Amino acid sequence: MDDQNLFNLLALLKVDGVGDVVGKKLLHSFGNASAIFKAKNTQLALVDGIGSVLLKKLKDKTIFQKAEKELDYIKKNNVNVSFFQDQNYPERLKHCFDSPILIFTVGNIDFEKKKMISIVGTRQITSYGTDFCRKLIEDLAPLDPLIVSGFAYGVDIVAHQAAMDYNLQTIGVLAHGLSQIYPRTHKKYMAKMEENGGFITEFWSDSNPDKEKFVRRNRIVAGMTEATIVIESADKGGSLITANMANEYNRDVFAVPGRVTDKYSQGCNNLIKTQKANVLTNAADLIYMLNWDIKEKPKNIQKQLFIELDPNEQKVYDFLQKNGKELLDIIAVQCEFPVFRMSGILVNMELKGVIRPLPGKLFEVI
Structure with a gap:
């Protein structure tokens, strides 16, 4: 422009x-x-x-x-500006009726990545939430997704850090202008994020992080990705607003379940109970529900001569080796696994490079 x-x-x-x-x-x-x-x-x-x-x-x-x-x-300040009708504007965000006319970005951001997810949640993240978030991103890393969050305390910064640890592109969506950073304690992460990712905002350079701007910010977090994941949330909070926006934009929403007595699992449990979110227990759930193409060669992973399979995976491998390509439902019945569990096993085996999916929910040994 x-x-x-x-x-x-x-x-x-x-x-x-x-x-x-x-x-x-x-x-x-x-x-x-x-x-x-x-x-x-x-x-x-x-x-x-x-x-x-x-x-x-x-x-x-x-x-x-x-x-x-x-x-x-x-x-x-070398700020990049994207107009909502331009090619360099996030494709999914274009289709949101209330998306920003202009967005301002800094860093090295690839808006053309196909796999983009938002991870949100409480600022009071627990060890349960931290462990789940890091494990989720570790398991998704071979598929090279782009991780979007709000650069706030708690779940947001854990997601950004984990993405950087596994060399994934990550984007922080800000509720203020680019002349400052909030919270200030997160300034130490900026340079590394801008190397492989960066920051987005719709607000002018001198805009302060006022309360109402965080709600406006959330629609970008929800709109620019194909799915929003809520790791932990109390019964009220900004992450639930983001989840509702994602539903309104017809995006997939996932929530991590927790004990009914845990304060920061109440919001997630309610999303699941009211059918506003899919249950998320591991990366396999997400990959299966989003129908991500696992046939792509995982990033930076070389095929091993000897691949370790756990007993369940070995059972499935032996079955397919003997019978050739087969339907998911048939594999589940013959190997005596519930279908929902069978899906997770197959995803893990695909990531290990020992089987591949075929059209019509067929699978075969490589």
């Missing part, structure tokens, strides 16, 4: 009352921000949501001074 178009878009977004929904209606009607500012009031009034008050605000010249200041910050 050239500087003039960006300047006009920034000015449009600085008009009090022009949010993402009204802004998109204006852009759809007039083609670009420059044409909006040149349009007559009679033309603007034909757009749904434009009343007399907003008409006056669209003629406020101070918005251009503010836009010029922000454009100067963007250029001096």
Whole structure:
């Protein structure tokens, strides 16, 4: 995007009352921000949501001074800007009706990655949540997913750290501008995240992390990925808002179950109980439900000459070796495993490179 178009878009977004929904209606009607500012009031009034008050605000010249200041910050700090109609805008987020017209990013972010998941949860993460989060990301690492979270205390930062530990790209979605970082104690993680991932925000550089901005931030977390995972949550909290948004965007939602007496499992248990989330007990659940292509060669893993199989995997391997390709349900019956457990065993064997899936839920030995 050239500087003039960006300047006009920034000015449009600085008009009090022009949010993402009204802004998109204006852009759809007039083609670009420059044409909006040149349009007559009679033309603007034909757009749904434009009343007399907003008409006056669209003629406020101070918005251009503010836009010029922000454009100067963007250029001096090498901030990347993505317009919602551009190719470099997160594909899934484009299809959310209230997605930001502009997002500002820093780092090395690959928005074209196919496997993208959000991991959210309480800021008061327990050892149970920490262990589960790290194990989940470790087991998903061979599939090279992109991990999105909110860079907050608790589940967020554990997810980011685990992603970095396993060399996965990770993105922090911020509830403030790029001229600062919140919480400040997480500043030490920024450089490493920007090497393989980075930060996204819809807020201007001087925006502070006000309470209402965290809710707005959550729609980006939910909208840009194919699934949202809630690790731990009390019966109320921002992660539940994110889960509800993900459901509204028709995304998959997963929740980690816990004991009914555990405070930070109540939110997850309620999501599962009300059928707003799938049960997540391990990486195999996620891989199976998302139908991720496990035939892709795992990253940085060489095929071993001698692969260790546990007794259950060996039983399945021997069956397929003897009988050739077979349906999942038949394998489960013949090997005497419940179907839900059979799915997890097959996923693990695929990750080890000893079997492969075929169309129609068939599997065969490699």
